[in-house]
Each structure stands twice: as structure tokens, then as C-alpha cells.
Amino acid sequence: MKSDDISFLDSPVFPVAKLHTFANILNGKTPSSDDRNWGGDIPFLTPPDLNGLDGKEITSVDRRITDLGLRNSSRLVEKGVIFSCRAPVGYVGRITSPSAFNQGCKVVVTNQDHRYVAYALTASKTNLQALANGTTFSEISTTAVENYAIPLPTLATQRRIADYLDREATEIDTAVADLDHYIKLLNQRCRHFVSKELRKDEFPAVPFFTIASITSGDGITQESIEDFGPYPVYGGNGLRGYTDSFNQSVDRILIGRQGALCGNIHHAHGPFFASEHALIVQPRRSINLVWLEHALRDLNLGRLSQASAQPGIGASEVSRQRITFPPRETQNVIAETICDELAKAHALIAESTKLRDLLLKRRSVLITEVVTGRKQV
Structure with a gap:
């Protein structure tokens, strides 16, 4: 061979x-x-x-x-x-x-x-x-x-190798599970912190249509979407790829209209192309888009999805939702506080994820080295 x-x-x-x-x-x-x-x-x-x-x-x-x-x-x-x-x-x-x-x-x-x-x-x-x-x-x-x-x-060597890998792999798996739990807790803490910041002061709740209008994006064929290109294409589940044209020239908040993750929120930076599976939020008032992104995510719009083979939500349903609306100055403070805290948490998550990936790579390399005899046990 x-x-x-x-x-x-x-x-x-x-x-x-x-x-x-x-x-x-x-x-x-x-x-x-x-x-x-x-x-x-x-x-x-x-x-x-x-x-x-x-x-x-x-x-x-x-x-x-x-x-x-x-x-x-x-x-x-x-x-x-x-x-x-x-x-x-x-x-x-x-x-x-x-x-x-x-x-x-x-x-x-x-x-x-x-x-x-x-x-x-x-x-x-x-x-x-x-x-x-x-x-x-x-x-x-x-x-x-x-x-x-x-x-x-030989069978005796197989058993010795398996015993060794069982011990070593279990130790690595335990460490990976601990990191997974830590990452999960960090993500939960992020969600709780954001929700607390958005609700810590009493402000009036208003129908969403009074602060922003919602429209659907435009149709685009799969053939028009590439892995690389000048303008990102956003659909119901987020970034789909890139294309040669755009239909939004400025930053917008997008809501997934159709798909398994309908109701998810994305802060898209213009220029970009929003497909028909995304809802485009266009503010009627002065709004901090970072605050709006987190405020909409906190509403859990996915709960509005109709149970069907192709889950989806409509612009009218979202427009009728009530949202707590603080003054612009307060929005700015909330957005800055959230960004600072999330940056710290995301740095810890990235560090933990990197360590997790290194452990899994070590596990894979160890298995290969031992079963091939390159590492004697």
C-alpha cells in the first residue's frame, strides 16, 4: 500500500x-x-x-x-x-x-x-x-x-490501547463539558444583563408601528448569490452570501421573516441586499440602532411564528407589538453599557471556545497517534 x-x-x-x-x-x-x-x-x-x-x-x-x-x-x-x-x-x-x-x-x-x-x-x-x-x-x-x-x-495490545484512550479521552471530554457549561452560563448572563438594562427604568410602552415602519426585502435568485462579492445578502436566517447589487444604502435592523430562525434580529451595515425573507425596520423617530437591536431581540419575536412546514411571521404582527421606548439620550447610555459588558463576555467566550477547540484537536491527534502505534502506551 x-x-x-x-x-x-x-x-x-x-x-x-x-x-x-x-x-x-x-x-x-x-x-x-x-x-x-x-x-x-x-x-x-x-x-x-x-x-x-x-x-x-x-x-x-x-x-x-x-x-x-x-x-x-x-x-x-x-x-x-x-x-x-x-x-x-x-x-x-x-x-x-x-x-x-x-x-x-x-x-x-x-x-x-x-x-x-x-x-x-x-x-x-x-x-x-x-x-x-x-x-x-x-x-x-x-x-x-x-x-x-x-x-x-494483538488483542492484548488493542485492549491496552483502548483502556489508555478511555482514560485520556474521558479527561478531555470532562474538560470540554466544563467549558461548554461555562460558555452556556456566559451566554445566559449576557441575555439576563441585556434584559435587565432594558427594563431597569420605567418608560412608556408604545406600539412598535409608532416608532418604525416595517417592509419586506426584495426577491433574489440563488444564482445571484455568491460566496464572495461587494454586497452582503441577508435573508430570514441571517447572512446568505454576497451579490453585485444592494437595495439598502444605510444601516438597518432586520427581522427574520421566514425560516427556522424567523424572528431573529440582525444589525446590517449598509450598503447591503435584504431578501424577501427579511423584514426591514425603518425608524420614524431618532433611534439608537444598537439599542433597537437588543430591544427587539428581547421581545422574542420568534414566539409569533405560525407552526407550519415553513415557519414565518408578518410585518403587521411585529408592528402591533408594544415596546418600552426611552428617550434617545437614555437609549445611547443603555446601548453603550450593553456593548461594554458584552465585549467582556464575548472575549471570555472566544477564549474558552479556542481552548475547547484545542482540546478536541488534541483528542483527535492522540487517538490517531495511539491506534497507529506512533505513540506507545
Whole structure:
């Protein structure tokens, strides 16, 4: 094998073996939408259930099927290594209790150490993604999986490696979880601080239409939106890309009109293009736009969304909302105070996020070094 071949995970120490020489590769299937197939006690695994596991044991699942659903889908697997084989490719987890799975996954059943095999496939994520192909979505074939090779030391060495990685990965995962919790608390503190600042003084609540008008943006084709360009394009969920023209020449506050995040708020700096999925706020009075951005976000406009396949809110609904409206001088003070406090919090969040990313990178590198024998344990 060539050292740059993506069909195997190279090792300078351990022998390399194709998966089909020591394991069976099982394919999954999804039962029909018949209600009798769903809502049972059997875990039914799909690629999203494997996201973020990086070879760890599966402990929760979103969907379950009945015995009838099992007969109409894939076989039941009591123990094995499962990974996603179609977009997204390369999520890896371990099955430790009887489970079924869909066609977006494949299961490796072997008498080798499942923890070690899971770590080896986790280290192979980039290779597996490179082996995937397809026009509608990326998918790695059963043949490609069967012929993919990983380092395969003795069973005793596999167990020693797995024990070591279990300990080290757990320590890293604990640190990452602590950082995630810290970041979550910082974001909560930001929201509470902003809400408190906006409400700390008593000012009259007025209908929103008395301080600003709301209009929809203009239609734009997907072909007109590029990854780079002179003018940003904003839609219902924020920045969509860039285009060669603009329909707003000055800074505006935008409200998502349609999409999963409808009701979200963006402070867009002109010139820019606002699509038909964004609502444009045009002040009728002198208003500090930073204050307005936070005041609108505090209203939680997403609650106005109508439950449907395509959630959305209308300009008239937003216009009827009542908003506490302080004098411009007070708006300026509130905006400055909020900006100062959020800048401090965002600096801490950025620092924590950077550390979190470094830990995850260290985890990935460590797994690869150990399963390939480059790092002896």
C-alpha cells in the first residue's frame, strides 16, 4: 500500500488488515412510516445519533421501533461498532445493547476489541469521507468499507490501547463539558444583563408601528448569490452570501421573516441586499440602532411564528407589538453599557471556545497517534 493511500490507516508499527478479513459489515434499513412500525422499545439508530461520539458508547437515541418495525427493516445488533456511511460520513459510536439502524449507517461486528476498532475508525474519519462519493449525497459503499484497512495489533495490545484512550479521552471530554457549561452560563448572563438594562427604568410602552415602519426585502435568485462579492445578502436566517447589487444604502435592523430562525434580529451595515425573507425596520423617530437591536431581540419575536412546514411571521404582527421606548439620550447610555459588558463576555467566550477547540484537536491527534502505534502506551 502507498503511504498516501486513503483506503487504509497507516501504521509504522502494527500490521494493517482490511475490515472484511476480521469483521462482518452489516447494512441497515428504515421501515415504512406505518405507525405500527414506530414508537416501540427497540432503539433505531441514524447518523445524527452518532454525532460527537467519536467512538464512545451510544447512550441515547431519538427514535425507536416496534418488533414489527424490526421485521420490516434491519436486523437487531447486540454489540458492534456503528458509523455513518452517508452524508455526513464518519460519525462513529459503539452499540452495547440491542439496536436497529437505518441505511445511513453500517455496523462492524467482530471478535476484536470493539473499543479499539471504534477508535481506529474515528481516526479514519478523513479517509472515510474521501472514499465517499455520490451525486445526490456523499455515501461510502459496502465494498469500500470492506476493503478499508486499519492497524490491527494483538488483542492484548488493542485492549491496552483502548483502556489508555478511555482514560485520556474521558479527561478531555470532562474538560470540554466544563467549558461548554461555562460558555452556556456566559451566554445566559449576557441575555439576563441585556434584559435587565432594558427594563431597569420605567418608560412608556408604545406600539412598535409608532416608532418604525416595517417592509419586506426584495426577491433574489440563488444564482445571484455568491460566496464572495461587494454586497452582503441577508435573508430570514441571517447572512446568505454576497451579490453585485444592494437595495439598502444605510444601516438597518432586520427581522427574520421566514425560516427556522424567523424572528431573529440582525444589525446590517449598509450598503447591503435584504431578501424577501427579511423584514426591514425603518425608524420614524431618532433611534439608537444598537439599542433597537437588543430591544427587539428581547421581545422574542420568534414566539409569533405560525407552526407550519415553513415557519414565518408578518410585518403587521411585529408592528402591533408594544415596546418600552426611552428617550434617545437614555437609549445611547443603555446601548453603550450593553456593548461594554458584552465585549467582556464575548472575549471570555472566544477564549474558552479556542481552548475547547484545542482540546478536541488534541483528542483527535492522540487517538490517531495511539491506534497507529506512533505513540506507545
